[in-house]
Amino acid sequence: MNNELTMPACAIPGTPLAAESAGINACVHCGFCLQACPTYIALGDENDSPRGRIYLMRALMEGELAVDDPAVHTHIDRCLGCRACETACPSGVPYGALLEATRATLSEVKRPPLRARFILALFARRRVMRIAVGAARLLRSTGLPKVLSRLPGDLGFAFAMLASSESPLARARAHAHGGSSAGYDARGDGSRGTFALLRGCVMEGLFTRANRATERTLVANDYRALAAPDQHCCGALHAHAGDLDMARTLARRNIAAFEKSGAEYVVTNAAGCGALLKEYGHLLANDAEWSARAADLSARARDVSELLAAAGPRVGAPLDYRVTYDAPCHLQHAQRITAAPLRVLDAIPGLERVALADADQCCGSAGIYNLLEPALSAAVLAPKIAHIELTGAALVATGNPGCLMQIGAGLQRAGHSARTIHPVELLDASYEAQARAEP
Amino acid sequence: MLARSSELATYSSDGLPGYRLRPRLAVFPTTKQQLIDVVRLLAREHCPFVARGAGTGLSAGALASGDAVVIGLNRLNRILRIDPANRLAVVEPGAVNVTLTRAAGAHGLHYAPDPSSQTACTIGGNVAENSGGPHCLKYGVTLNHVAALEVILASGEIVALGNADGEADGYDLLGAFIGSEGCFGIALEVTVKLTPNPQGVRTLLADFMSIDAGARATSAIIAAGILPAALEMMDGPTIRAVEASIYAAGYPADADAVLLIELDGLDAGLDADVRLVEKHCLAAGARTVRIAANEDERARLWQGRKKAFGAMGRIAPDLVVQDAVIPRTKLPEVLRAIAAIAARWQIQVCNVFHAGDGNLHPNIGYDSRNADESRRVGMAMRDIMRACIDAGGTITGEHGIGLDKLEYMPQIFSPESLAAQCALRDAFDPERRANPGKVVPVHSCREWRGA
Numbered sequence: 001m002n003n004e005l006t007m008p009a010c011a012i013p014g015t016p017l018a019a020e021s022a023g024i025n026a027c028v029h030c031g032f033c034l035q036a037c038p039t040y041i042a043l044g045d046e047n048d049s050p051r052g053r054i055y056l057m058r059a060l061m062e063g064e065l066a067v068d069d070p071a072v073h074t075h076i077d078r079c080l081g082c083r084a085c086e087t088a089c090p091s092g093v094p095y096g097a098l099l100e101a102t103r104a105t106l107s108e109v110k111r112p113p114l115r116a117r118f119i120l121a122l123f124a125r126r127r128v129m130r131i132a133v134g135a136a137r138l139l140r141s142t143g144l145p146k147v148l149s150r151l152p153g154d155l156g157f158a159f160a161m162l163a164s165s166e167s168p169l170a171r172a173r174a175h176a177h178g179g180s181s182a183g184y185d186a187r188g189d190g191s192r193g194t195f196a197l198l199r200g201c202v203m204e205g206l207f208t209r210a211n212r213a214t215e216r217t218l219v220a221n222d223y224r225a226l227a228a229p230d231q232h233c234c235g236a237l238h239a240h241a242g243d244l245d246m247a248r249t250l251a252r253r254n255i256a257a258f259e260k261s262g263a264e265y266v267v268t269n270a271a272g273c274g275a276l277l278k279e280y281g282h283l284l285a286n287d288a289e290w291s292a293r294a295a296d297l298s299a300r301a302r303d304v305s306e307l308l309a310a311a312g313p314r315v316g317a318p319l320d321y322r323v324t325y326d327a328p329c330h331l332q333h334a335q336r337i338t339a340a341p342l343r344v345l346d347a348i349p350g351l352e353r354v355a356l357a358d359a360d361q362c363c364g365s366a367g368i369y370n371l372l373e374p375a376l377s378a379a380v381l382a383p384k385i386a387h388i389e390l391t392g393a394a395l396v397a398t399g400n401p402g403c404l405m406q407i408g409a410g411l412q413r414a415g416h417s418a419r420t421i422h423p424v425e426l427l428d429a430s431y432e433a434q435a436r437a438e439p
Numbered sequence: 440m441l442a443r444s445s446e447l448a449t450y451s452s453d454g455l456p457g458y459r460l461r462p463r464l465a466v467f468p469t470t471k472q473q474l475i476d477v478v479r480l481l482a483r484e485h486c487p488f489v490a491r492g493a494g495t496g497l498s499a500g501a502l503a504s505g506d507a508v509v510i511g512l513n514r515l516n517r518i519l520r521i522d523p524a525n526r527l528a529v530v531e532p533g534a535v536n537v538t539l540t541r542a543a544g545a546h547g548l549h550y551a552p553d554p555s556s557q558t559a560c561t562i563g564g565n566v567a568e569n570s571g572g573p574h575c576l577k578y579g580v581t582l583n584h585v586a587a588l589e590v591i592l593a594s595g596e597i598v599a600l601g602n603a604d605g606e607a608d609g610y611d612l613l614g615a616f617i618g619s620e621g622c623f624g625i626a627l628e629v630t631v632k633l634t635p636n637p638q639g640v641r642t643l644l645a646d647f648m649s650i651d652a653g654a655r656a657t658s659a660i661i662a663a664g665i666l667p668a669a670l671e672m673m674d675g676p677t678i679r680a681v682e683a684s685i686y687a688a689g690y691p692a693d694a695d696a697v698l699l700i701e702l703d704g705l706d707a708g709l710d711a712d713v714r715l716v717e718k719h720c721l722a723a724g725a726r727t728v729r730i731a732a733n734e735d736e737r738a739r740l741w742q743g744r745k746k747a748f749g750a751m752g753r754i755a756p757d758l759v760v761q762d763a764v765i766p767r768t769k770l771p772e773v774l775r776a777i778a779a780i781a782a783r784w785q786i787q788v789c790n791v792f793h794a795g796d797g798n799l800h801p802n803i804g805y806d807s808r809n810a811d812e813s814r815r816v817g818m819a820m821r822d823i824m825r826a827c828i829d830a831g832g833t834i835t836g837e838h839g840i841g842l843d844k845l846e847y848m849p850q851i852f853s854p855e856s857l858a859a860q861c862a863l864r865d866a867f868d869p870e871r872r873a874n875p876g877k878v879v880p881v882h883s884c885r886e887w888r889g890a
Contacts, residue, residue, distance in 0.1 A: 046449045090749025
């Protein structure tokens with residue numbers, strides 16, 4: 001103990017980071033997180049590893065580093081927030097909460113970049129967001145984004161993301177059924193309880209089919225749908241960026257909206273949204289009026305795959321695809337859901353499911369990270385695309401809009417024919433095929 | 440290259456956070472040639488340096504202070520060649536231990552030394568520390584699995600040690616280099632031996648209501664002539680820390696000790712050994728002996744053991760882990776002595792260790808902000824080392840001396856022996872620029888020089 005230092009009092013009292021200091025103390029510096037971290041693997045600097053970032057956080061707390069230290073901002077900004085380190089951590093360090101608290105603390109001295117603030121402001125305004133997503137959908141329908149996705153740089157990638165958000169089944173189905181793609185009439189006895197869907201800003205706008213598929217497959221598995229019309233953006237992007245105040249505002253609105261719906265389960269098909277719904281309790285823990293209601297909502301939040309897996313799910317008609325599954329970080333690491341999405345896929349006869357190497361590694365999407373740190377995001381995406389190519393799969397199933405677009409864009413720009421799809425949409429297609437076969 | 444003080448802070452400690460020393464610079468070569476250039480530049484400037492891999496070491500061996508420069512080897516992480524026919528692989532020093540085993544798995548082979556940090560630690564670091572791991576009871580330590588090394592000495596000279604094709608001529612300089620804790624030079628390329636995966640593996644978990652009973656079972660198993668692939672013990676506080684973590688392995692939470700025993704080899708005869716081990720455990724007082732039914736259960740039992748060190752983080756904000764080896768037959772009395780020391784200093788010791796080869800790892804959780812508690816932990820550490828030395832043991836099994844155990848070196852070596860170690864070091868690095876101030880107390884070398 002020769003060189004032991006006695007820890008001084010907290011240098012940044014009253015900040016969000018100071019409130020999370022117990023989480024920092026849980027880190028014993030063992031380093032088991034290093035190889036789980038995509039940015040450490042890509043950059044090879046411990047400052048870009050979970051252990052290194054926790055060291056920086058500790059240095060902020062102890063006053064060894066100042067909150068305006070540019071190096072601290074650089075390395076904290078570069079974190080994807082994928083939380084793979086939490087899965088690797090034997091000590092149970094709540095890294096995601098620490099990261100959000102650190103970002104909130106740092107944003108008090110330096111605001112996030114304009115691009116980030118613009119996007120976050122957009123997501124916080126329901127009506128404006130709807131118009132923006134509607135415009136994007138209109139643009140997508142022209143086929144122009146597919147052409148423009150060949151543009152070099154960030155702009156081309158953004159168009160590729162938009163182009164890849166179109167369901168790969170939509171065209172095939174429309175063709176096979178003479179332009180009709182109205183789905184089918186899902187029937188169930190509602191005996192498994194009631195649910196209200198968190199529609200999600202991007203999911204409802206660009207992945208409308210996946211949302212309808214979510215409702216239909218749940219109904220077909222004996223859940224009963226209830227409406228929650230007053231819902232808002234979940235606030236996940238705001239929380240990840242350190243705008244905890246806006247995240248709390250949005251959380252309160254959603255808690256009220258879903259309470260009003262009377263549903264037993266609050267369901268989402270977006271892993272990022274689901275992770276935050278389950279953390280509303282933590283987010284509002286110090287809000288005397290809302291903490292109990294927030295904890296209650298978190299306890300009722302479910303990913304769609306959880307409810308489907310609990311119900312079986314019911315087996316559909318055969319689909320002849322070669323599919324691989326990539327685990328969204330906020331499903332695998334933040335919510336610790338690994339088996340349920342596979343059970344959804346395995347309910348489809350004829351589906352050939354092949355394993356994807358390093359499926360637990362981040363794809364680099366990470367909310368709006370790919371727009372803020374495009375170079376590093378691309379470096380993290382590259383091995384993912386290479387591994388997908390090795391599977392020979394025609395479809396990559398993954399349950400989060402960011403991952404669907406990031407991987408989809410990566411495949412498209414690499415000239416690869418594989419497409420991304422939400423697992424639930426495949427199950428829905430299987431049920432639809434069954435409904436058409438036995439009217 | 441990192442020169443900014445705020446970015447160097449991260450490199451001021453390794454896996455043992457009780458020590459913090461800020462390096463002057465940190466450089467991260469990405470090619471072998473860059474590494475050679477860096478070492479030669481430092482040689483021209485007579486500048487000291489410290490090689491660092493993943494920084495998972497537990498003796499503060501990879502820390503640099505004063506003028507010393509950290510040379511990070513983590514970007515030199517390629518597996519250059521796997522030669523399944525000769526069961527060899529050539530890797531760069533920053534290659535991660537488990538990555539090598541995964542790559543070798545395609546050929547039915549693995550890299551046998553498996554330190555608990557194997558998911559993060561590097562082969563270069565393993566060479567420096569002569570790392571062990573649970574399976575070294577049967578398979579041996581890093582020394583037994585490295586065939587040859589290409590190393591760069593502090594002077595910039597590149598030398599080949601050992602011979603991948605057979606026995607090397609002359610003195611065993613390869614053996615001298617492995618375990619030299621970065622004081623003899625830096626490995627540029629490591630040629631390791633790969634081991635065929637065993638045909639059959641059986642993993643058993645025996646739980647006991649006293650540490651004594653577990654220790655007696657350990658001695659009885661080895662005395663019966665059985666050589667398990669691994670024989671690990673965890674005491675009650677460790678069991679409860681693991682069971683509270685995400686790596687909960689299903690250890691009985693009310694037990695005072697569990698033994699995790701692995702037997703491997705040819706399928707024929709394996710089950711007879713399993714029955715024999717079971718018999719010895721029950722005779723020593725085991726409540727139950729459970730045999731892992733499948734690969735999932737086996738992996739779960741092992742995860743609990745391998746992540747035990749990290750899981751201790753749940754108990755207290757700071758953690759020190761000790762590393763000492765005692766004669767296996769002295770396990771019961773030394774473990775009793777450790778319990779008495781813990782009581783005397785009012786601290787909690789968690790024991791998790793390689794029982795089969797008598798390699799103890801007492802872990803002590805504490806809060807470094809509490810000066811009195813920190814002092815008591817320091818005193819308890821000293822007493823524990825003294826008890827191990829008095830029992831005929833030694834001060835490190837696999838973590839190395841580094842900075843943490845310098846003060847114990849004079850307790851087990853005479854001044855003449857320490858001087859001889861300094862002389863050996865001088866043969867590799869006469870300027871003593873490679874990892875300065877580690878392993879042998881500096882004053883020992885001065886005495887030797889004065890003589």
